[in-house]
Amino acid sequence: MGKFGKEFAKGLIISNPVFVLALGLCPVLAISTSIDNALGMTLAVLIVLLGANVIISLIRRFVPSITRIPIFIVIIATLVTVVNLIFHARFPDLYESLGIFLPLVVVNCIILGRAEAFASKNPILNSIADALGITVGFMLALLIISFLRQILGTGNLAVFGIHFFDLPVLKEHPIVIFILPPGAFLLIGLIMALFRRTGVMKE
Amino acid sequence: MSEFATIFIGMVLINNFILMRFLGLCPFFGVSKKIGSAVSMGVAVTFVMTIASIATWLIHNHILVPFDIEYMDIVIYILVIATLVQVIEIFIKKTNANLYFAFGIYLPLITTNCAVLGITLINATEGYSFTGSIVAALGGGLGFTLVLAMMSGIREKLELANTPKSMRGLPIAFITATLLGLAFQGFGGML
Numbered sequence: 001m002g003k004f005g006k007e008f009a010k011g012l013i014i015s016n017p018v019f020v021l022a023l024g025l026c027p028v029l030a031i032s033t034s035i036d037n038a039l040g041m042t043l044a045v046l047i048v049l050l051g052a053n054v055i056i057s058l059i060r061r062f063v064p065s066i067t068r069i070p071i072f073i074v075i076i077a078t079l080v081t082v083v084n085l086i087f088h089a090r091f092p093d094l095y096e097s098l099g100i101f102l103p104l105v106v107v108n109c110i111i112l113g114r115a116e117a118f119a120s121k122n123p124i125l126n127s128i129a130d131a132l133g134i135t136v137g138f139m140l141a142l143l144i145i146s147f148l149r150q151i152l153g154t155g156n157l158a159v160f161g162i163h164f165f166d167l168p169v170l171k172e173h174p175i176v177i178f179i180l181p182p183g184a185f186l187l188i189g190l191i192m193a194l195f196r197r198t199g200v201m202k203e
Numbered sequence: 204m205s206e207f208a209t210i211f212i213g214m215v216l217i218n219n220f221i222l223m224r225f226l227g228l229c230p231f232f233g234v235s236k237k238i239g240s241a242v243s244m245g246v247a248v249t250f251v252m253t254i255a256s257i258a259t260w261l262i263h264n265h266i267l268v269p270f271d272i273e274y275m276d277i278v279i280y281i282l283v284i285a286t287l288v289q290v291i292e293i294f295i296k297k298t299n300a301n302l303y304f305a306f307g308i309y310l311p312l313i314t315t316n317c318a319v320l321g322i323t324l325i326n327a328t329e330g331y332s333f334t335g336s337i338v339a340a341l342g343g344g345l346g347f348t349l350v351l352a353m354m355s356g357i358r359e360k361l362e363l364a365n366t367p368k369s370m371r372g373l374p375i376a377f378i379t380a381t382l383l384g385l386a387f388q389g390f391g392g393m394l
Contacts, residue, residue: 025229189380
C-alpha cells in the first residue's frame with residue numbers, strides 16, 4: 001500500500017503534469033475559462049487515462065515493442081471516442097463548451113506519456129495509482145487557473161449553476177483580459193515563476 | 204473568392220492557432236529557441252496539416268458520411284495522420300536527402316501535435332468545402348509558422364537579457380506569449 005500511496009502522491013506536486021513537466025498545455029490554457037469546464041475536462045482525462053493505463057498495463061507483456069506506439073494510440077483514441085459519446089449524450093452543455101478539446105484529449109501528451117513511460121512497464125495496481133495521481137495533479141492545476149480566471153475575469157464564482165459569491169468591485173468592472181486567451185498565458189507564466197521561486201521546480 | 208479570403212485571414216490572424224486557439228503549444232515552447240529550427244518546424248507542420256486536411260476531407264465525405272459512422276472520426280483521423288507522417292518521412296528520405304535532414308526530428312513529433320488533428324476536426328465541424336479546408340489548413344499553418352518565428356526571434360534576444368532568476372526559461376516565454384496574444388487580439392475586429 002505504501003507503493004500505491006507513493007505513486008499517487010508524486011503526481012500532485014513533484015511531477016505535476018502542468019506546472020512542472022509542462023505537459024498537456026493546450027487543453028489547460030484553452031478550457032480554463034470556467035470551473036465547470038475544468039471539472040468536465042478532468043472527468044474526461046480521468047476516464048481516458050485510467051482506462052488506458054489499466055488496458056496497457058494488462059497487455060504490456062504481449063505488445064511487440066516495435067508497434068507499441070500505434071497500439072497505444074488506437075487504445076487511447078477508442079477510449080476518447082467513448083468519452084465523447086458519453087459527454088454528448090449526458091452533458092450536452094459541457095460537450096458544447098469543451099468543443100474540439102474533448103476529441104483532442106487523444107493527442108494530449110500526458111496520456112501517451114504515462115502509457116509509454118509508466119503503464120507499459122509497471123503492474124496494474126501501480127498504473128492505477130499513477131493514473132489517479134496524475135489526474136489529481138492535472139485537476140489541481142486546472143482548478144487553480146480556472147478559479148483565478150473566472151473570479152478575475154467575471155467577478156463572480158458559480159459552479160454548475162450554483163452561485164457562491166460576487167466580488168464587490170470586480171462584478172461591475174471585471175478584468176476581461178483574464179477570460180481572453182492572453183490571460184491564460186499570463187497566469188500560467190506567473191504560477192510557474194512562483195513554483196520556481198519556492199523551489200518546487202528545478203530549472 | 205471572398206469566402207476563401209475570409210477563411211484564410213481568420214485562420215492566420217484572428218483565430219491564430221497558437222495564440223487564440225491554443226493548438227500546437229508543445230512545439231511552440233519546445234522548438235522556439237532558434238529561428239532556423241522554428242521555421243523548419245512551421246513549414247513541416249503546414250505541409251502535414253495540408254495533406255492531412257485533403258486526406259481526411261475525402262475520407263469524411265466519401266466514407267464516414269455515406270456509411271453513417273461519423274462517430275469513428277477520432278480513431279480514423281489519428282490513424283490517417285500517423286500513417287501520413289510515416290509515408291511523408293519515407294518519401295522525403297528517398298527523394299530529397301537535404302530536406303530530410305532539414306526536417307529531421309520534427310516530422311515524427313508532428314503525429315502528436317494537436318494542430319494537425321485540430322485542423323481536421325475544425326474542417327469537419329465547420330463544414331468547409333474541399334478547397335475551403337485546404338485554404339484553412341494553409342492559413343492555419345502559416346499563422347502557426349508566423350507566431351513560431353516571431354517567438355523564436357524574441358527568445359534569441361531574451362537569452363541575453365537580464366531576466367529575474369525565477370522567470371528565466373519557460374515563465375518569461377509565457378509572459379512574452381501574453382504580449383503577443385494581446386497584440387493579436389487587436390485583429391479581432393478585422394472581419
